[in-house]
Structures are given as structure tokens and as C-alpha cells.
Amino acid sequence: MEKISILGFILAILYFITELACNGHTHVDNNVQSKQKALIDFNSGLKDPNNRLSSWKGSNYCYWKGISCENSTGFVISIDLHNPYPRENVYENWSSMNLSGEISPSLIKLKSLKYLDLSFNSFKAMPVPQFFGSLKNLIYLNLSSAGFSGSIPSNLRNLSSLQYLDLSSEYLDDIDFEYLYDIHSEYFNNLFVENIEWMTDLVSLKYLGMNYVNLSLVGSRWVEVANKLPSLTELHLGGCSLSSSFPSPTFVNLTSLAVIAINSNYFNSKFPEWLLNVSNLVSIDISDNQLHGRIPLGLGELPNLQYLDLSLNVNLRGSISQLLRKSWKKIEVLNLAQNELHGSIPSSIGNFCNLKYLDLSFNLLNGSLPEIIEGLETCSSKSPLPNLTELSLYYNQLMGKLPNWLGELKNLRALYLSSNKFEGPIPTSLWTLQHLEYLYLSRNELNGSLPDSIGQLSQLQGLGVSSNHMSGSLPYSIGQLSQLQCLYVSSNHLSGSLPDSIGQLSQLQDLDVSSNHLSGSLPDSIGQLSQLQELDVSSNHLSGSLSEQHFWKLSKLWYLRMDSNSFHLNVSPNWVPPFQVNDLDMGSCRLGPSFPAWL
Numbered sequence: 001m002e003k004i005s006i007l008g009f010i011l012a013i014l015y016f017i018t019e020l021a022c023n024g025h026t027h028v029d030n031n032v033q034s035k036q037k038a039l040i041d042f043n044s045g046l047k048d049p050n051n052r053l054s055s056w057k058g059s060n061y062c063y064w065k066g067i068s069c070e071n072s073t074g075f076v077i078s079i080d081l082h083n084p085y086p087r088e089n090v091y092e093n094w095s096s097m098n099l100s101g102e103i104s105p106s107l108i109k110l111k112s113l114k115y116l117d118l119s120f121n122s123f124k125a126m127p128v129p130q131f132f133g134s135l136k137n138l139i140y141l142n143l144s145s146a147g148f149s150g151s152i153p154s155n156l157r158n159l160s161s162l163q164y165l166d167l168s169s170e171y172l173d174d175i176d177f178e179y180l181y182d183i184h185s186e187y188f189n190n191l192f193v194e195n196i197e198w199m200t201d202l203v204s205l206k207y208l209g210m211n212y213v214n215l216s217l218v219g220s221r222w223v224e225v226a227n228k229l230p231s232l233t234e235l236h237l238g239g240c241s242l243s244s245s246f247p248s249p250t251f252v253n254l255t256s257l258a259v260i261a262i263n264s265n266y267f268n269s270k271f272p273e274w275l276l277n278v279s280n281l282v283s284i285d286i287s288d289n290q291l292h293g294r295i296p297l298g299l300g301e302l303p304n305l306q307y308l309d310l311s312l313n314v315n316l317r318g319s320i321s322q323l324l325r326k327s328w329k330k331i332e333v334l335n336l337a338q339n340e341l342h343g344s345i346p347s348s349i350g351n352f353c354n355l356k357y358l359d360l361s362f363n364l365l366n367g368s369l370p371e372i373i374e375g376l377e378t379c380s381s382k383s384p385l386p387n388l389t390e391l392s393l394y395y396n397q398l399m400g401k402l403p404n405w406l407g408e409l410k411n412l413r414a415l416y417l418s419s420n421k422f423e424g425p426i427p428t429s430l431w432t433l434q435h436l437e438y439l440y441l442s443r444n445e446l447n448g449s450l451p452d453s454i455g456q457l458s459q460l461q462g463l464g465v466s467s468n469h470m471s472g473s474l475p476y477s478i479g480q481l482s483q484l485q486c487l488y489v490s491s492n493h494l495s496g497s498l499p500d501s502i503g504q505l506s507q508l509q510d511l512d513v514s515s516n517h518l519s520g521s522l523p524d525s526i527g528q529l530s531q532l533q534e535l536d537v538s539s540n541h542l543s544g545s546l547s548e549q550h551f552w553k554l555s556k557l558w559y560l561r562m563d564s565n566s567f568h569l570n571v572s573p574n575w576v577p578p579f580q581v582n583d584l585d586m587g588s589c590r591l592g593p594s595f596p597a598w599l
Contacts, residue, residue, distance in 0.1 A: 034109055035076055036061050041106035046099050052081075053099075068115070075112035082142065083120035098122040100147075105131040117142040119166070125149045125190065128167075133158045140164040144209060149190035152213070157201035165202070167191055168211035168236060196221055200228045207234045211261075215240040220247035227253050234259040238285070245269035246291075252277050261285040263309065271296055271316070283307035287335065291316050295336070300326020311337040311359065319343045320365055330354055337392065338362040344370075345393075350384045351375035359392040361416065368400025383408055390414040394440070402427050402446075414438040418464065421445055426465075431456060440464040442488060447471065450489075455480035464488040466512065471495070474513070479504035490514040490536065497521070498537075503528040514561065515539040522567070527552035534559040538585065545570045551577050563587025 036059065043056050055065040062069035068078035083097050099121040113135055119142045128148050133155030144166045152167060192214035215222060226235055227249045233256050243266035257278050263285045270293035275284065282304050292315035299308060300323060310316055316339040325348050337359045344367025373384050384405050390413060399421040407429020418440045425448030436457050442464045449472025460481050470492040479501025485508060494516040503525020514536045521544030522537065530553040543566040557579035564587055
């Protein structure tokens with residue numbers, strides 16, 4: 001009886017194992033082991049100096065950092081190993097967290113992989129792996145700013161499910177690209193395309209980012225290829241060495257295209273008017289090219305356009321009055337700087353209820369700003385340009401007085417009106433703009449004085465009124481500008497003494513009060529400005545003794561001009577200042593007990 005029970009137990013166990021095998025559990029276990037080994041092989045080829053992948057151990061790979069799995073099967077669907085530091089920390093932290101080394105073809109075993117992000121790492125000058133073309137379930141592939149070089153493999157055409165492809169270095173557009181390239185060139189893609197025809201097989205592609213990929217061998221074929229991608233919504237080809245005339249497709253089929261960015265190339269032609277037939281366009285960037293001829297007025301009628309940048313083309317022409325009288329229903333960013341726009345700004349600009357950024361600098365605009373603006377009833381706030389945060393009109397030929405409505409732009413953060421012919425006083429309403437961070441009015445014909453109410457601009461970081469006819473004294477309330485980094489008031493008629501409150505400007509980096517009629521002594525509190533890099537008090541009527549106290553905390557100072565005053569330097573012979581200036585002019589400053597070695 002006991003033998004029968006044991007036999008029954010063994011038979012039951014065999015039955016259970018057979019059932020598991022029949023139901024695929026053994027296969028799943030093998031699959032798990034296969035996926036785990038593939039990831040371990042992949043990891044073994046990587047160099048990880050900061051141990052970012054320290055969690056890659058144990059059997060439960062779905063919990064490893066950067067790995068995501070499908071809940072029902074446990075299959076790996078995502079590998080996200082992008083460098084985690086954002087671009088604003090790129091100088092200090094970028095290289096500290098990068099991965100490098102070799103990319104193992106073991107990834108081919110991850111048959112369910114849909115998402116692969118290796119961006120902003122350092123695969124130093126290695127080619128894009130050919131086997132990526134075998135990852136046929138990929139939907140998302142991001143290799144931007146990861147240091148790859150060479151020809152982009154044409155077998156990527158096999159990725160027919162791919163919706164997002166980024167091979168660019170676009171994240172470096174707004175920082176010191178040349179500096180970083182010299183110091184960390186291994187992080188920059190050095191890719192090129194010999195033949196772009198294979199991209200027409202990427203029939204699911206929605207996003208294509210190839211900024212700074214060399215497309216000079218492609219010629220004009222890029223337009224026809226893009227025209228054959230029925231789902232394409234974003235096209236980024238900035239800095240791709242595209243040249244000659246702007247190609248026109250025989251038939252515009254880009255019905256889904258919302259974003260086109262082809263800036264920083266060498267197109268030498270008229271504006272591509274076929275873009276006016278792409279009604280879904282939300283963003284157009286053709287800045288920094290060699291476009292010429294007239295800016296088509298039809299741009300202002302594109303029903304969904306929110307962003308337009310045609311700056312830095314130099315030879316684009318147009319009447320600003322005619323352009324701004326179009327509807328521009330949804331426009332938020334309008335940058336037409338550094339072209340040949342002419343005429344005066346119309347009062348209809350008030351209809352731009354969604355406008356956040358307007359840059360018309362470096363053009364040929366003339367006339368005065370409109371005293372009043374139209375269309376206030378069209379904006380829900382009933383106020384002019386209610387969303388405008390930045391207005392740039394510098395380097396034009398604008399004249400007349402500054403209108404009071406500038407002070408009604410309640411969300412304004414930056415106002416650049418330098419290098420024009422504006423006259424009269426600065427409207428008092430400007431000193432009530434609580435969000436204002438930058439106010440530059442230099443090189444005009446403005447007069448009047450800086451009022452005590454300037455202290456209300458608690459967010460102000462930069463103030464420039466140099467080369468005007470300003471008079472009066474610097475108000476004591478200027479010391480309340482705790483965020484101020486730059487103060488430029490040179491070449492005016494300012495008089496009186498420098499207020500001691502200047503020493504409260506703990507963030508101040510540049511101070512230029514030269515070429516005025518300032519008198520009295522230099523405040524000791526200047527020595528408290530530990531962030532100061534440039535100090536120019538030359539060509540005034542300042543006098544008095546300069547002591548060690550005046551230079552106490554100025555360790556970052558590299559530019560110092562104090563000539564054409566009547567200072568008396570009174571420091572001990574062996575005193576060494578905390579700074580090392582590259583540009584020093586003490587003028588005819590009378591020396592103290594002996595000649596200091598640092599002068």
C-alpha cells in the first residue's frame with residue numbers, strides 16, 4: 001500500500017512537470033534566462049566609470065535601472081540609458097555620467113524591444129551598429145549626441161515600425177558649441193549620409209532628427225524623401241550642410257507635417273512658397289541661411305502656425321507693416337531679426353493675443369512706435385499683447401518717444417530697444433513691470449533720470465541705459481535690485497555720488513558708470529561685490545582715498561578702469577589684491593606710501 005502511494009506521488013509530479021512544459025513555462029524560463037544573458041552581455045561591453053548600472057544584478061532584470069518590461073510576459077520592451085544630466089549642466093556634469101565602450105549585438109535577442117535610447121553618452125567615434133537594423137520591433141531610437149560617426153547604415157530601412165529616429169546633436173544649439181567640441185569632441189556625432197533613399201521605407205516615421213548630420217552628398221533629394229513619409233510630423237535638419245537652391249517637390253504630400261527646422265544650412269534661394277500649402281504647420285525654422293527676396297505674406301495666414309524663425313538670412317525683404325497686418329491667429333514666437341525689413345510697426349500688433357516672443361532687431365525699421373495699439377477687444381484680457389515676455393527691436397532706425405503701453409505689458413521679462421533714435425524720458429510705467437529681468441535702452445537719445453521706483457523691479461538682472469542724455473543721480477534704491485548682474489549707465493550726464501547701497505548688489509558682475517559727471521568718493525561697499533568681474537568708473541570727477549577695503553572681496557575681477565579721476569591709492573606696500581586683472585588702468589592715480597608691486 002505504501003509502495004502504491006509513493007508511485008502515485010511520483011506519477012503526480014511527472015504529470016505536473018509535463019503540464020508545465022506543455023503550457024510553455026519551461027520555454028518562459030528559458031526565455032527569461034536568454035533575455036537576462038543578453039542584457040548581461042550588453043552590459044559587459046560598456047564602460048561605466050560612475051557605476052550607473054550598479055543595479056544590473058540578480059535575476060529580476062525588469063527592475064534594473066533603465067530597463068522596462070511588458071507586464072504580462074516579462075519581455076524587455078525598453079532600454080533607456082541616456083545621460084541623465086540636462087543640457088544646462090553639460091559643462092560640469094555631462095562627461096561624469098557618460099557610458100562608452102562597445103555595443104553588443106546580443107540586443108538582437110530582445111525580440112520585443114521597442115524603445116532604445118543611448119543619447120548623450122560617449123561611444124567615441126564608433127559607427128552606428130549595423131545590427132540595429134535587425135531590431136525590427138523598434139518604435140523609438142535615440143542616438144543623439146552620443147559620439148557615433150561614419151555613414152548611417154542603410155539597413156535601418158528594415159525598421160518599418162520606427163516612429164521616432166534621432167541621430168542629431170541638436171541639444172547644443174544654445175550653449176558654447178565650439179568650446180565643448182574642442183574639449184569633449186568625443187560626445188559629438190560625426191555622421192553622414194551617402195544615399196538617403198532608404199529612408200522611404202520608414203513608412204511609420206513621425207519624428208526625424210538629424211541636426212548636424214552631414215547631408216551634403218544628398219543634394220535636393222531630402223525633400224522628395226520626406227514627401228514619401230506619410231506620417232512625418234517633425235523634420236529637424238539643422239546644420240546639415242544642405243546648400244544651393246531650396247528644392248520644391250513636384251507634389252506636396254506632407255499633409256501631417258507640423259514642424260520643419262532646417263536652420264543653419266546654406267540655402268541660397270527665395271523662401272520655399274510650397275510650405276504655404278502645408279496647412280498643419282505649427283513651427284517653421286529656416287534661420288541662419290542665405291534666403292533672399294520677399295517674405296511671403298501668406299505666412300501670416302497659416303491657420304496653425306505658432307513658431308516662425310527666419311532670422312539671420314540678411315537679405316530677406318518685406319514691409320513690416322504689411323506682414324503684421326495679417327491674422328497670425330496662433331503665433332507665439334516670431335523672429336525676423338537680421339534681415340532687410342522696412343517700414344514702421346503698425347498699431348494692429350495689438351491683435352497678437354498669443355504672442356510671447358517678438359524679435360525684429362537688426363533690420364531697417366523706421367518711424368515711431370504706435371502711440372496706441374488696436375485690437376484690445378480681441379484679447380480676453382482686454383490688455384495689449386497679454387502674453388508677450390520678450391520684445392527685441394534694437395539696431396533699427398526707430399525714433400520718437402517710447403509709448404506708455406510698453407508699461408502695460410504685464411508679463412514682459414525682456415525689453416531690448418538699444419541702438420535706435422528714441423528720445424524723451426523713459427515712461428514711468430516701465431518701472432512697474434514686476435516680471436522685468438532685462439531692460440536695455442542704450443545708444444538712443446533718451447533723457448530724464450532714473451527714479452527711486454527702479455527699486456521695485458525685484459527680478460531685474462540687466463539694466464543698460466548707456467550713451468543717452470540721462471541726468472540726475474543714481475538712486476539709492478538701486479541697492480534693492482538683489483538679482484542685478486549687469487549695470488551699464490556710461491556716457492550720460494549723471495551727477496552726484498555713487499550710492500553706498502551699490503554694495504548690496506551681491507550678484508553684480510559688470511558695473512560701468514564711466515564717462516559721466518559723478519563726484520565724491522568711491523563707496524567702501526564696492527569691496528563687498530564678490531561676483532564683480534568688470535568695474536569701470538573712468539572719466540568722472542571721483543576722488544578720495546582708495547584703500548584695501550575697496551578691493552576686499554573682488555577675487556573675480558579681471559577688468560578695472562579708474563583713470564581720469566582723482567583717486568589717491570593708500571594701501572600697504574606688500575598688500576596683494578585678491579584679483580588678477582587682465583585689463584588695468586588706474587590713470588594718474590596718486591600713490592600712497594610706496595608703489596605696490598601689483599600695479
